[in-house]
Amino acid sequence: MKKIVLLSAFSLLACNRNSTVHPPVGGVLSKNDLEVSKQRSKGLNTLERExxxxxxxxxxxxxxAxxxxxxxxxxxxQQRSRMQNDTPVSYEYELYDFDQTKIYDQPQGKMNVSLxxxxxxxxxEDALHYLKSGEEATxxxxxxxxxxxxxxEKKIDNDIPLIIKVKVL
Incomplete structure (x- = not known):
């Protein structure tokens, strides 16, 4: 019985130790890390736009644009007013890289969803706010x-700009 009490006491003390806690992936970053990330994103966006x-x-x-x-x-x-949220829409789209190679064989899309x-x-989603039924846009x-x-995490690598052909059904 003494051994059980002694082992329990050691177990409780071991659980009470202060251990180093690391932020989870996607967790809190330092101000420097945030600034580096912000500058990287700005640079990447500028390069891709060019x-x-x-x-x-x-x-x-x-x-x-x-x-x-x-x-x-x-x-x-560009000249249309934006449709309001809650407007029902059905649509599909196909993804291409800038070599115009189709990425997936089947179109992506959804039926009867609310903007x-x-x-x-x-x-x-932004384009769907401007397109009318039966319209397409690249x-x-x-x-x-x-x-x-x-x-x-399937066929599209990180930081890849895309050509998207969207159609409202």
Whole structure:
């Protein structure tokens, strides 16, 4: 019995030790780490915007800048008012890299969802706020509005800008 009490006491003392705690992945960063990350993101965004603009300059189809930091081939989108959240929409889209290679064989998409209430690529959801039923648009999207730093952990690598062909059904 004494051994059990003694072992229990040692176990409790061992649990009470102060141990070094590390922030979890994605946890709190120092101010310096945040500044380095911010500068990296700014630099990457600037570089991708220049690369996309250069790509646009070599295309026959004109593209137009949207306020959210992507381009579209649908000139009318710029001039329309944005549809309100809660508007129902069904859509699909296909993903391409800037070599125009299709990334997935099947289109992505959803049926009968409300704008503003679903988890989607920011650029796709933004474009859906401007497109009418039956309309299509090609979006040129920097990585920050696509799959960002982590990619999709399947076929899309990190920090990859995309061409997205979206259609409202």
């Amino acid at each position: 690369q996309i603009q250069d790509w646009i300059n070599h295309q026959k189809t004109p593209f137009y 949207m306020p959210l930091n992507y381009w579209t081939d649908n000139k009318e989108m 503003g209430h679903f988890d989607e690529l920011k650029s796709v 979006l040129l999207v920097p990585s920050s509005l696509a799959y960002g730093t982590f990619g999709d």
